[in-house]
Amino acid sequence: MLKYVTYMRVSTAEQGRSGLGLDAQQRDIDLFLQNYSDVPYEVVSAFVDVESGADNERPELKKAIELAKRESAELLVSKLDRLSRRVSFIAALMDDKKLQLRVASMPNADKFQLHIYAALAEQERDFISLRTKAALAAAKARGQKLGGLRDKTMKRNEVVKANAQRKAEQIAGIVVPLKEAGKSLRGIAGELDKAGVQTARGGKWSAAQVKRVLERLAT
Structure with missing residues (x-):
């Protein structure tokens, strides 16, 4: 066995x-x-x-x-x-x-x-890190403040992102099977609305929102 x-x-x-x-x-x-x-x-x-x-x-x-x-x-x-x-x-x-x-x-x-995939993923992470550092350095060179309100905004954005990820995983059992069955993004949105599932903000679903959910589940 x-x-x-x-x-x-x-x-x-x-x-x-x-x-x-x-x-x-x-x-x-x-x-x-x-x-x-x-x-x-x-x-x-x-x-x-x-x-x-x-x-x-x-x-x-x-x-x-x-x-x-x-x-x-x-x-x-x-x-x-x-x-x-x-x-x-x-x-x-x-x-x-x-x-x-x-x-x-x-x-x-x-x-x-699998080895090739691991190597490519590591390269991508290294590049993203370098790109972020370069963007911060450029902002600093322009005299843009990187602390204060920006830190609060970043923390708020992190909370929003975490909530969105949590919501995506809660409805994964509905969204993923529908996608694998060939349903369109708009069709999946309609099924979520029919089932009474609300968005993170309590509203109706759109194709763009379903797309973002699938992207979050793929990360």
């Missing part, structure tokens, strides 16, 4: 307490098991870490890896960045001959393809 050890990670203690992000990861894992896994299969155990993706010393991940090796099971994660955001760490896992790795969101990807 094919065996799996599942692993999920959220980035902060707050996410760990609220379950933010865990439902989406579990949904991806369940979709993989239902649609791509050979049968019969057994989920031997599930592990969850509440740590930063930049921190490779994660106790639950270590336990998951050890159990997967001991049981000759595949280590199953929803997305590659749930393991780590560092390509060197992911590469080390892939080089381990005793460990079998599977990524739910890329069910047919082999180790080489």
